[in-house]
Each structure stands twice: as C-alpha cells, then as structure tokens.
Amino acid sequence: MTARVLTPETLRNIVLVSNPAITPDGGKILYTVARINIDADTYESSISLLDVATGFEEPLQQGPSDSCPIPAPNGRHYVFIRRVERDRKQRGQPGLELRFASIDRPGASRLIARVHGLVSVSWSPDSLRLAAAIPVGLPDEDVKVVETLPVWFNGKGFIYKTQVKPFIVDVYSGYMEEIKLDDVKWMQVADIAWSPDGRKIAVTVSRVMEKPYLRDLYVYYLDEDRAELVAEKLSGFGEIVWSPDSRYIAYLGHRRERGFATHNKILVFDTEDRGSEPECLTCSLDRNAVNTANSDVRFSSCLKKLQWTRKGILFVASDHGRAPLYSVEPGSEPTIVIDPGEGVVDEFSATPDGARIAYTRMTATEPREVYVSDGGNARRLTRHNDTWLSRYKLSKPEKFVFKASDGVEVEGWILRPPEGVEEKGWVLYIHGGPKTMFGYGFMHEFHVLAGRGYTVVYTNPRGSDGYSEEFADIRCRYGERDYQDLMEAVEYVIERYRLPRDKAAVMGGSYGGFMTNWIIGHTDLFKAAVTMRSISNWISMYGTTDIGWYFVEDQICCTPWRNFEHCWEKSPLKYADRVKTPTLIIHSNEDYRCWLDQALQLYTALKLHGVETRLAIFPNENHDLSRSGKPKHRVKRLQLILEWLDEHLAGKKEEEKAGREAGNA
Numbered sequence: 035m036t037a038r039v040l041t042p043e044t045l046r047n048i049v050l051v052s053n054p055a056i057t058p059d060g061g062k063i064l065y066t067v068a069r070i071n072i073d074a075d076t077y078e079s080s081i082s083l084l085d086v087a088t089g090f091e092e093p094l095q096q097g098p099s100d101s102c103p104i105p106a107p108n109g110r111h112y113v114f115i116r117r118v119e120r121d122r123k124q125r126g127q128p129g130l131e132l133r134f135a136s137i138d139r140p141g142a143s144r145l146i147a148r149v150h151g152l153v154s155v156s157w158s159p160d161s162l163r164l165a166a167a168i169p170v171g172l173p174d175e176d177v178k179v180v181e182t183l184p185v186w187f188n189g190k191g192f193i194y195k196t197q198v199k200p201f202i203v204d205v206y207s208g209y210m211e212e213i214k215l216d217d218v219k220w221m222q223v224a225d226i227a228w229s230p231d232g233r234k235i236a237v238t239v240s241r242v243m244e245k246p247y248l249r250d251l252y253v254y255y256l257d258e259d260r261a262e263l264v265a266e267k268l269s270g271f272g273e274i275v276w277s278p279d280s281r282y283i284a285y286l287g288h289r290r291e292r293g294f295a296t297h298n299k300i301l302v303f304d305t306e307d308r309g310s311e312p313e314c315l316t317c318s319l320d321r322n323a324v325n326t327a328n329s330d331v332r333f334s335s336c337l338k339k340l341q342w343t344r345k346g347i348l349f350v351a352s353d354h355g356r357a358p359l360y361s362v363e364p365g366s367e368p369t370i371v372i373d374p375g376e377g378v379v380d381e382f383s384a385t386p387d388g389a390r391i392a393y394t395r396m397t398a399t400e401p402r403e404v405y406v407s408d409g410g411n412a413r414r415l416t417r418h419n420d421t422w423l424s425r426y427k428l429s430k431p432e433k434f435v436f437k438a439s440d441g442v443e444v445e446g447w448i449l450r451p452p453e454g455v456e457e458k459g460w461v462l463y464i465h466g467g468p469k470t471m472f473g474y475g476f477m478h479e480f481h482v483l484a485g486r487g488y489t490v491v492y493t494n495p496r497g498s499d500g501y502s503e504e505f506a507d508i509r510c511r512y513g514e515r516d517y518q519d520l521m522e523a524v525e526y527v528i529e530r531y532r533l534p535r536d537k538a539a540v541m542g543g544s545y546g547g548f549m550t551n552w553i554i555g556h557t558d559l560f561k562a563a564v565t566m567r568s569i570s571n572w573i574s575m576y577g578t579t580d581i582g583w584y585f586v587e588d589q590i591c592c593t594p595w596r597n598f599e600h601c602w603e604k605s606p607l608k609y610a611d612r613v614k615t616p617t618l619i620i621h622s623n624e625d626y627r628c629w630l631d632q633a634l635q636l637y638t639a640l641k642l643h644g645v646e647t648r649l650a651i652f653p654n655e656n657h658d659l660s661r662s663g664k665p666k667h668r669v670k671r672l673q674l675i676l677e678w679l680d681e682h683l684a685g686k687k688e689e690e691k692a693g694r695e696a697g698n699a
C-alpha cells in the first residue's frame with residue numbers, strides 16, 4: 035500500500051496557530067486559530083481561550099476573520115481585529131474593525147473603530163485606552179496621482195498617499211486623537227509603547243521617505259502634550275518596550291554597521307540621560323535578535339518581538355536553524371530561557387513578572403502549537419495538528435555540516451522521501467533574504483516534494499542568518515561566496531548521500547530565486563530549475579519595487595548612476611544567453627518586492643535563446659504567495675512545481691513522448 039504522503043491538497047489539513055497572548059495573572063492564554071478553506075479559497079480565523087491550569091479550551095470569538103487578541107493589563111478585557119469584506123462600492127474604505135471585548139463574555143464584542151490596518155498597539159496601564167500605530171490615507175482614486183515614495187508596497191498595494199500615524203484611542207468611546215510628534219510632512223510609525231507609569235508613549239518613526247529604513251525614537255509626555263526626540267537615524271525592526279520602572283526604552287534594531295546585513299540588537303536608551311549612548315545587550319551574542327526561520331505555515335500575529343518583564347527582556351534569536359527564547363538584563367549576558375531543541379520558538383508573551391511564558395513552537399515535522407513555560411518547566415497545551423498528521427508519513431530531516439573551501443563550516447539538511455516512496459531525483463532548495471535561515475521551521479512544501487519522491491537538500495550558505503554578522507554579510511559580493519557554498523554543498527551531498535548527479539534540480543524564491551537564476555547562468559549541472567518571486571535584473575529592480583532603491587544600493591553596491599557595470603555584472607539576465615537548464619518561472623502579478631518585470635525579462639530571454647521554459651503568473655497575489663496566498667493558488671503553485679520536476683527529473687516527458695510515438699506507430 036503506498037504511504038499516505040503530504041500533497042499540495044493536504045494544505046487544507048494544517049491548523050495555523052498564532053498570537054499566544056497570556057493574561058497578566060498567567061491564568062489564561064488568548065490565541066488565534068486559523069484554518070485553510072481551499073473550497074472557499076480563504077483562511078478562516080477565530081480566537082480561542084485556553085485555561086493554563088486545566089488546558090481546557092473554549093472559543094472566544096468565532097470568526098470567520100477574527101485574530102490578534104491583546105489582553106489588557108486588568109486581565110479582564112482585550113482588543114482584537116476583525117477583517118470585514120468590502121464590495122467594490124466600499125473600495126478604499128477601512129477593511130479592519132478594532133474591537134473591544136471581555137474575556138468572561140465569549141462571542142460578545144464592541145466596535146472601537148474601523149481602520150485600514152494596525153501596525154502596533156499598546157494598552158494604557160489603566161486598561162482604558164490604547165496607543166496605536168494606524169495607517170491613514172489609503173488612496174481610492176482611479177487615476178493614481180503620485181508624489182511620494184514608495185509608490186506601492188508588497189502586501190499593501192498602492193501606499194503613495196498612506197502614512198502610519200500614532201494615535202491614542204479610547205476603547206469605550208472610540209475617540210481617536212493623533213499624537214503630534216513634530217511638524218513632519220510624512221511619517222511611517224514602526225512601533226508604539228505606553229510606559230508602565232502611564233505618563234509617556236514611546237514611538238519609533240521613519241520621517242524621510244527616500245530613507246524609510248532610518249527610524250527616530252520619540253517620547254511623548256501626555257501631561258505636557260509634548261514630544262521629545264530621544265535618538266535618531268536608527269535602523270532595523272524598530273520595535274520598542276519600556277522598562278518596568280518607565281525609565282529605559284529597549285530598541286530592537288541597529289545602526290547599519292554592516293548595512294542591511296547588520297544583526298538586530300537590543301539597544302537600551304536611558305530617557306533620563308538624554309544623549310547618552312545606548313547599552314547594547316546582545317552584541318556579545320553576535321546573533322540576529324529576531325527569528326528569521328523560514329516556514330510556510332504561519333498566520334498573522336500582533337505580539338511584539340520584545341517584552342521587558344521584571345526578570346529581564348525576552349527575545350528570540352536565530353541560531354543554527356533553531357530559534358531559542360533568551361532573557362537579558364542591562365549589565366548581564368543573554369541566557370536561554372526556553373530551548374526549543376531542534377525547533378523554533380516562533381512567538382511568545384509573558385506575565386509581567388516573567389514567571390510564566392506562553393509561546394508557540396514548531397519543528398521540521400510539526401506545525402506550530404501553543405506551549406507554556408513555568409520557570410523552565412515547559413508543557414504543550416494544544417494539539418491541533420496531531421491527529422491528521424499521524425495519518426501521514428513524514429520523514430525527518432538529517433542535518434549535515436561541511437567545511438567550505440575557505441575553511442568555514444556550512445550547515446544544511448537533507449529530507450528524504452518517506453519510507454515506501456520511490457526516490458525520483460533531488461532538489462537543492464535555496465532560501466530568500468538573503469538574511470533568513472533554513473532549519474527547524476515546518477515547511478509543508480518540502481514534505482510535498484519529498485512525498486512525490488524528490489529528496490530536498492537545503493542549506494544556509496554565506497549571507498544566511500543564524501550565525502555571525504560577518505557570515506551574513508555578502509554585500510557587493512552576491513554570486514560569489516554564496517554561490518561557492520551552494521555548489522560545494524551540492525558536491526558534498528552527492529558524495530555523502532550518493533545522490534544522482536543527473537537527477538538534480540535547483541529552486542528558490544526571492545533572493546533564492548536570484549541565486550537560482552544565477553546558478554543556471556553559471557552551470558549546466560541541474561536538469562531543471564524553478565525560480566520564484568525572483569530577481570533577474572538589479573537595474574530595473576532598483577526603481578520598480580518597494581525596497582529596490584535602497585536594498586540594491588546596500589546589497590549590490592550599485593545604482594543605475596553609480597557603478598552601473600557592477601549592477602549588470604551581478605544581474606542573472608546578463609548570463610541568460612548561456613542558460614541550458616529547463617526553467618519554470620513562477621511570479622505574482624502584485625509582487626511589489628520583486629516586481630513581475632523580473633520574471634518577464636528572464637522568460638523572454640530564455641525563450642529567445644531556445645531554452646525550455648514556462649511562466650506561471652498568479653493574479654491578485656504578492657511576494658508571499660507560497661506562505662499566505664489564496665489556498666487554491668498555493669495548491670496550484672505546488673502542482674505546477676511537481677509537474678515540472680516530474681517532466682524533467684522523473685522522465686515523465688520522455689514517457690509521454692514515447693507513449694505518443696507508440697500510439698502513432
């Protein structure tokens with residue numbers, strides 16, 4: 035009997051767990067449960083309430099589009115967001131309801147305000163108000179008359195008239211008042227935090243549209259209706275949390291010491307010692323203080339990446355494919371407080387005393403579930419995916435480490451087809467970023483490939499996250515050490531695992547798509563390629579996408595006007611006339627991170643040079659198609675990939691051709 039393996043259609047079984055928000059007394063956890071309804075082609079999300087002591091669970095908000103519960107300091111109330119359907123007449127109208135509810139009244143809630151989005155939210159200590167970062171000014175005009183940058187943003191559409199502003203929101207009356215920071219014409223608030231003493235609101239904000247990666251840190255004093263600039267020209271994630279004594283602000287970010295390859299660090303500013311240099315609490319760790327593990331089974335969350343408890347500042351860091359939860363205090367070294375083993379702590383929230391922590395954890399063979407830790411004793415509270423998963427055969431990846439030609443160790447994993455499934459070939463899968471990491475995140479796509487008989491090899495070459503800052507820094511040198519690491523990994527796994535050299539494919543998305551495009555222009559080793567949301571031309575990338583003009587200059591060290599030749603040297607399109615590898619090109623028509631032109635230019639080049647190629651354009655999808663696209667499109671995408679591999683690795687094409695010829699004889 036053939037093993038029941040994961041297929042594109044098993045996407046429907048996955049329950050997506052997110053946003054584990056613990057109440058201040060540690061007694062309950064509010065979290066989002068999302069299901070993938072392929073038939074209705076939508077995600078259905080509701081809010082569940084877990085009793086920590088008994089593990090008993092009950093629905094709090096039935097959905098179908100409720101998420102992001104954030105409990106109030108009083109432990110009785112919470113806010114959440116409800117996505118509302120809009121028809122064409124309502125185009126441009128806010129699509130989210132910010133709602134207020136009581137934990138002891140399941141199903142009941144009250145509208146606070148309708149908003150276009152919710153970038154960040156922070157309760158006032160008295161549980162009566164919110165500090166919220168809210169997008170305003172979404173354009174609904176037919177003809178787009180643009181005077182700002184960026185024109186559009188991946189996942190948000192046309193944002194040329196949109197700003198993200200700080201507000202104080204009364205949860206009872208719905209009254210919203212903008213916090214005036216400065217007489218700035220354009221702002222994008224990255225995060226907002228109400229101080230525990232209730233007197234101040236900290237805000238991180240970008241104020242220069244040509245350099246949105248620069249963030250300034252302000253403190254607004256409510257009693258004086260006055261804002262003060264605490265620090266400027268910071269970068270990175272831009273998240274902030276207050277110390278329990280309302281004096282210090284921890285900032286998650288950096289100062290671009292290595293451009294966008296710089297690790298996010300925890301920098302602590304003393305708001306009572308203006309102008310003093312911040313203390314860096316994670317510099318000694320030399321790891322990115324955020325979780326960048328790849329996974330295709332996540333759902334939206336409103337939890338922060340930092341929390342300052344009375345025991346210290348909690349944060350997740352990326353380390354060798356794992357993502358442990360750390361705690362650190364000023365003057366001390368970071369220590370691991372939750373070790374996920376061969377797994378990833380994906381999100382968390384803690385009681386103010388830090389004694390109890392709710393979190394989600396996933397592994398390479400288990401999607402996320404909710405756990406709770408009491409001073410180091412961790413226990414699992416949910417099992418949404420156990421039953422259906424137990425009906426399928428999933429193989430476990432095996433980790434390997436090899437020494438690259440420059441003596442540096444490079445890590446990777448190999449995922450064989452499940453027992454009973456005939457091996458038909460293998461795929462080198464390359465992650466994007468480049469500063470993200472493969473490792474112990476659950477990848478449904480990998481198990482689908484393995485279930486079809488394709489061994490998956492995935493590595494963290496230079497440029498990846500999860501190691502030192504130096505390891506991640508490949509600025510100006512794309513296609514050099516990263517390419518060498520990947521090709522040396524190929525030789526290593528062929529040798530060690532006896533993988534067939536003549537049945538290898540290469541695939542990847544975004545930067546991984548760039549590298550796939552680069553590889554097929556520099557070697558004919560692979561019998562097939564699949565390039566997704568990719569980059570083929572840095573010169574056109576520069577001016578067409580939401581991050582292009584600063585990402586290209588920082589990462590490729592060129593612009594169309596400076597070092598132009600280097601931009602072209604590093605563009606896979608330059609080498610398209612050398613390509614022989616049959617290549618499937620997958621792209622979304624609303625991908626504003628790597629615009630559709632990147633796919634069209636490569637497709638046209640391959641077509642004109644007689645290379646077997648196929649282009650799949652997904653309508654009304656963006657850069658995140660494989661992670662949060664419409665369910666039917668995600669299934670279709672996986673089917674197209676399997677068909678391409680079957681045709682070019684498993685000889686399906688030859689079989690069918692032979693069959694036709696026999697039929698015609």
Ligand SMILES: CC(=O)N[C@@H](C)C(=O)N[C@@H](C)C(=O)N[C@@H](C)C(=O)O
Pocket residue numbers: 465466467468469470543544545546581585627657
């Ligand atoms: C780490 C990261 O996301 N960097 C951004 C600047 C970015 O979006 N880079 C893209 C070119 C990319 O490769 N994105 C990855 C995360 C993807 O898989 O989409």
